[in-house]
Amino acid sequence: MAERDSKIKGTPLPRCPGTSVRDLALADTNPVPAFLYEDEYENLGSDPIPASRYTDPAFFALENERMWPRVWQMAAREEELPEPGDYIVYENAGKSFILMRQVDGAIRAFANVCLHRGRKLKTQDGWTSELQCPFHGFTWNNDGSLKQIPCRWDFAHLKDDAMHLPEISVGRWGGYIFVREAADGPSLEEFLAPMPEHFKRWRHEECATAIWVGKVIPANWKVVMEAFMESWHTVITHPQLLPFTGDANSMYNIYGDHVNLTVTPFGTMSPHIDAEGKEEQWIVDEFVKYNGRSSDNYDPDGVQEEGGYNVKVPAGMTARAALGASLRDTTSKMFGHDVSFASDAEMMDALLYNVFPNYSPWAGFQPNIVYRWRPWPDVDHCLMEVRIITRVPPGQPHPKAPPMKLLTDAQKWTDAPELGILGDVFEQDMENIPYVQQGLKASLNGQVQLANYQEMQIRQFQNTLMKYIDGTL
Structure with missing residues (x-):
């Protein structure tokens, strides 16, 4: 033995x-x-x-606060967004992200939240040439950079660099696409x-x-x-x-x-x-x-x-x-x-x-x-x-x-x-x-x-x- x-x-x-x-x-x-x-x-x-780990709303809240943001989550497969401009909406534990295929083939993940009044930018998967908020029309390029603010004269206090869509980490392995909200932690390969x-x-x-x-x-x-x-x-x-x-x-x-x-x-x-x-x-x-x-x-x-x-x-x-x-x-x-x-x-x-x-x-x-x-x-x-x-x-x-x-x-x-x-x-x-x-x-x-x-x-x-x-x- x-x-x-x-x-x-x-x-x-x-x-x-x-x-x-x-x-x-x-x-x-x-x-x-x-x-x-x-x-x-x-x-x-x-x-x-403890049975409470499965039933207690307070423990559930701790998972959302301390666990989900720190782990690599399998968010999609490569074939879900094959072409530049293809995107999917990934939602979990109260968070919502847009995974977007870039022109160079890379995949980036942005918070699915308009930086104006907080509306979700997208509610379903699809293709787009830009990310425009349906509420007031704030618009971002597919790389997350700011493209347009309607009535820009009324937003002199907003700088373009500060209005880039918040971005989270993306990892790719085996045809799977992973995201992680936390910036630090093990690499995807180490995690897997x-x-x-x-x-x-x-x-x-x-x-x-x-x-x-x-x-x-x-x-x-x-x-x-x-x-x-x-x-x-x-x-x-x-x-x-x-x-x-x-x-x-x-x-x-x-x-x-x-x-x-x-x-x-x-x-x-x-x-x-x-x-x-x-x-x-x-x-x-x-x-x-x-x-x-x-x-x-x-x-x-x-x-x-x-x-x-x-x-x-x-x-x-x-x-x-x-x-x-x-x-x-x-x-x-x-x-x-x-x-x-x-x-x-x-x-x-x-x-x-x-x-x-x-x-x-x-x-x-x-x-x-x-x-x-x-x-x-x-x-x-x-x-x-x-x-x-x-x-x-x-x-x-x-x-x-x-x-x-x-x-x-x-x-x-x-x-x-x-x-x-x-x-x-x-x-x-x-x-x-x-x-x-x-x-x-x-x-x-x-x-x-x-x-x-x-x-x-x-x-x-x-x-x-x-x-x-x-x-x-």
């Missing part, structure tokens, strides 16, 4: 019996990057989390580490947004986000996934304060299932029926069956190997990128990175899910966004991102048919999440208890949050 435990700080934590992520990686068809099966975490203890090194293999800059759906959820943003930070709720919440999901055998790594990684293996049975009499073909058939991320990417010449395609498991081959081979073949054909070298793990497993505080991209070579959660607008509500990004064939331009489809309160995730079976999975989550918020507000002991291993990423997240609240980060 010495080699395996070399990146574990403190006492190694117990794990669920059964086939591990490491076992599956060492049996993979192709080599798996070591960081996808090597343990790397710190034993963070077992102290409870080790993701930039890991993602050299998967290159999200080669991808573009294909699907984008959002919905306001009646729960605190942390409640909703943390529901996607562990896989072991699958056994009760998503039982249809158990035949092909190693839920309790997932690997949970943490890296410093801001990043963690969950590896949940697919194409292998949950340890909660009695494996007696279950064949490898059954695992594949269940995967094809219920795995929302990959079911649309099977060979269109195959036999369509219940939303997916048949994948036959040859004698002597495992379900993982058969699925990996099929996905490598069809992905290469559909997207024009040769992924013959990719491991089975990178073709099917849930490889979910969480970046503090609210951005979570999946990794690998399949179409990837990208989550984002934002307070919307108070302690009891948040906006949950789901993007699907897919690879752009070599030599083709990146298509402009579709606008986000914002579901109404009355609509369900299943009312976004473009999500496929993922909509059903999210609806299962929604059967819990609003009632978590209600339960936390009704709690008599005011405590949230966490598992030592399977929920340590939530503890890492909460520890980092408190460092910002306390001013130590």
Whole structure:
């Protein structure tokens, strides 16, 4: 165990019996990057989390004051503003910013506030040759410099240099655009580490947004986000996934304060299932029926069956190997990128990175899910966004991102048919999440208890949050 435990700080934590992520990686068809099966975490203890962090308006106000301005926030993807003059409005935690593509290709971010009487300059995304306030006509150039003040004779006290739109930091990585209000702090690359090194293999800059759906959820943003930070709720919440999901055998790594990684293996049975009499073909058939991320990417010449395609498991081959081979073949054909070298793990497993505080991209070579959660607008509500990004064939331009489809309160995730079976999975989550918020507000002991291993990423997240609240980060 010495080699395996070399990146574990403190006492190694117990794990669920059964086939591990490491076992599956060492049996993979192709080599798996070591960081996808090597343990790397710190034993963070077992102290409870105060329920008030999810329910108290005063704590919510502290987040807005002390945390949000100091962190890198994923605000957009490059394909949302491809041409000079394209802009998006990014709003979070009571702040509003305009991200604007410049003539030289750079992206700058300005406070979305007129310096005259305070009206928002823009209320929706679009293209513009200038930034003009709809109230009185104060106008700025797209680089934030002042262009015009109507009735300038009445504003002799205003100097052009002092009227430049306030600007915040912009960082770009992997096709994502980040902003940070605070001028000081770690660089974006330092904040994201080790993701930039890991993602050299998967290159999200080669991808573009294909699907984008959002919905306001009646729960605190942390409640909703943390529901996607562990896989072991699958056994009760998503039982249809158990035949092909190693839920309790997932690997949970943490890296410093801001990043963690969950590896949940697919194409292998949950340890909660009695494996007696279950064949490898059954695992594949269940995967094809219920795995929302990959079911649309099977060979269109195959036999369509219940939303997916048949994948036959040859004698002597495992379900993982058969699925990996099929996905490598069809992905290469559909997207024009040769992924013959990719491991089975990178073709099917849930490889979910969480970046503090609210951005979570999946990794690998399949179409990837990208989550984002934002307070919307108070302690009891948040906006949950789901993007699907897919690879752009070599030599083709990146298509402009579709606008986000914002579901109404009355609509369900299943009312976004473009999500496929993922909509059903999210609806299962929604059967819990609003009632978590209600339960936390009704709690008599005011405590949230966490598992030592399977929920340590939530503890890492909460520890980092408190460092910002306390001013130590």
